[in-house]
Amino acid sequence: MNPRAVTVTLNPAIDQTVRLAGLQPGHVHRAFSSRDDAGGKGINVAACLADWGVPTAALGVIGEDNPGVFSALFSARGITDGCLRVPGRTRTNIKLVDETHGETTDINLPGLPLNGADLDVVCRRLATLLQPQLPVVLSGSLPSGLPADAWARLQAQACSAGARVLLDTSGDALGAALSSAHASVPYAVKPNRHELESWAGTPLPDRSALRAAGQRLLERGVALVVISMGVDGALFMDRDGALIARPPRLSQGSTVGAGDAMVAGIAAALLEPAFELASCARLATAFSMSRLHSGDARRLDPAQVRGWTDDVLIERLD
Template sequence: MTPHAVTVTLNPAIDQTVRLDRLQPGHVHRARSARDDAGGKGINVAACLADWGVATAATGVLGADNDGSFRLLFEQRGIADHCLRAPGQTRTNIKLVEDGGDETTDINLPGLQLDADQLDAVSAQLAPLLAPGVPVALSGSLPAGLPETAWARLQAQAAAAGARVLLDTSGPALAAALNTQAGALPYAVKPNRHELEAWTGSALPERADLLAAAHALVNRGIALVVVSMGADGALFVDAHGALVARPPRLARGSTVGAGDAMVAGLAASLLVPRFELAACARLATAFSMSRLESGDQRQLDPAQVRRWADDVLIEPLA
């Protein structure tokens, strides 16, 4: 079956969430609980899309020695597993969460080291999954051993097949992907303020500065630019307009996966016959809220998303 959406994760992780009464550097801690979940930005996007009912294929590279949590996730959510297995272990990302707190302390361990042959293999695995109009989420950091142009290469491959690439990465990988020729650019990007500042090389302290930078990307040929602004919501910009979307209230719980859920909401919006920027902003914001409030379940509630989408606050910008 041809998937309705595809995700690619080159640097996945097993998220080990450790809950503490209080985090005190330099002290011994006794954890209240700990759990492991299959993670990585593209894996999270695939899970949210599957929860929404979208036939989704996940590809990328997993460590062959500890892929059990990923196999379980794919089976439980009905995600088509097209991931390659490489010798070794998928990295672990440790997330320290204080009970009653809103912040998460992340400790990201080193991942697999890949090479050009494995990137070629991912490209070959991706090729039959591509089709005109299919949203393809390229998400996360690049593992050691791959060039900073790796996302740009897969992005160009998907664009040449008529697929619509949603890119969510940072640093040199983002810069390389945005500095390609017009026909190979992503369809959509979702940087946060700091990632956009790194790309422009200048501070963007005001909303007007972020809006100008987003318009510059749209003028270069990117159809949709979404800038995460934390508690201030998200800025959505396309060739026809711009707006800020805010949740009707701050969601409870750890922020882990909220940005990935928003990418999934963007992908889901592209599957609607008539795309509208405000409807996209409502859906993507509701995806993020539902993912946040699911806690350790790390799942989207479609009925909840539909209810909350109507309550998202939309501020049109001139």
């Protein structure tokens, strides 16, 4: 299969979702249920793209001691498995869902330590898939053992082949990928407000400040900037304009995977014959809505997405 999109996840996780009546620190709790799902930002993106019907390859690194949940996902969704297996166990991220208050508490455990040789293997596997205009999603945190510019290295490799990199990371890894020390910049970035504040080095309390920070990214050569703003929607910016997209209704419950679904929607929009900012914003927001609506199923319903796309609220900014 020649994939039409590629995702890379260097620090995946098994998401263990535990549902409780209420969460009280320092108390003993009895859970309603517990389930394990293959997770990690790029893995989630790959699953959404596959649900949308996009042939997708998932690259990255997972532990050879507990690969079952990942192998099952790849098989069920028809995702090409390009992940390197290394000794050890893939980390578990625990998500404590408070059913009474509709809140989720995340406990993210340390990931598998990697080294330069592991990154070299991922680079070689990526090289075999690259082609012009291919959406390549580099997503998530970096595990211990890899330098802050690990994403920047993969980004440079993809960009040199003419692929379009969608970067969704934070902290030093984001800073390195946007640094003038590297010859390439991502085609698109999707920080949330807090991640963008960290990169900008200053609070961004309102849409004007967020837009100014987004403009700085455009001036660095990024073609598309999408800033997640939680219940306020998302700010979409390119060189032709800016707009805010909001869902017509708010979903209840866990928001796990909502941002990753939005990234998948952006990648799907890049595969359309003609890219248009508002159309991208509608599709990405509808992807996120559908993913949230599915709850524990963690699925994207294409018919639902198509039905909801026109309902997304668009506010164009002057």
